[in-house]
Amino acid sequence: MSAATPVSGGETAGIDPRGPRFGAAITAALLLVVVLLGLIEPQGSDLLARALQPSAVLLAVLVGLFAWGAFAGIQKHPYGVLYRRLVAPRLAPASEREHPAPPTFAQLVGLLVTATGFVLHLIGVPGALVVAAAAAFVAAFLNAAVAYCLGCQLYVLLVRLGILRGGTQRA
Secondary structure: OOOEEEOOOOOOOOEOOHHHHHHHHHHHHHHHHHHHHHHHOOOOOOHHHHHOOHHHHHHHHHHHHHHHHHHHOHHHOHHHHHHHHHHHHHOOOOOEEEOOHHHHHHHHHHHHHHHHHHHHHHOOOOOHHHHHHHHHHHHHHHHHHHOOOHHHHHHHHHHHOOOOOOOOOOO
16 A cells, blocks of 8 residues: 545545555456466467467456556556446545555556566566466455555655655655
């Protein structure tokens, strides 16, 4: 979780922290499918065969979704839009908001992990796809299940160390 601020009197600054958790739950489920498929299907013999494996295709879609979240921002991610339009109206208003920078950075971390696994899989490194998907699954599951965002924590650490400029001020 990143810096959260209680919401008062109609204030809407920041994002509802339940939105990224919702997206993490979907991502975790899809990454689990990637891991299971990657474990049961034999690795393709050439680049095209590896690229067309169901686990690789699904991971490529997830890489694209992570890129969307990292570069367009967490607020414009398809899961965020889905949450705001279909899920949030059925819930009580958020009791706190968080700055969007840490979850957006977490999307970049997810992008780097999954893209690395995808590229290594394409060049023929055995197990790279499964290891990368499993690592991303652990992070997504932690966020979805217990609201612990590894990428957000990394963001806060890098801001504290002065490596990144902060966007963690209270929303």
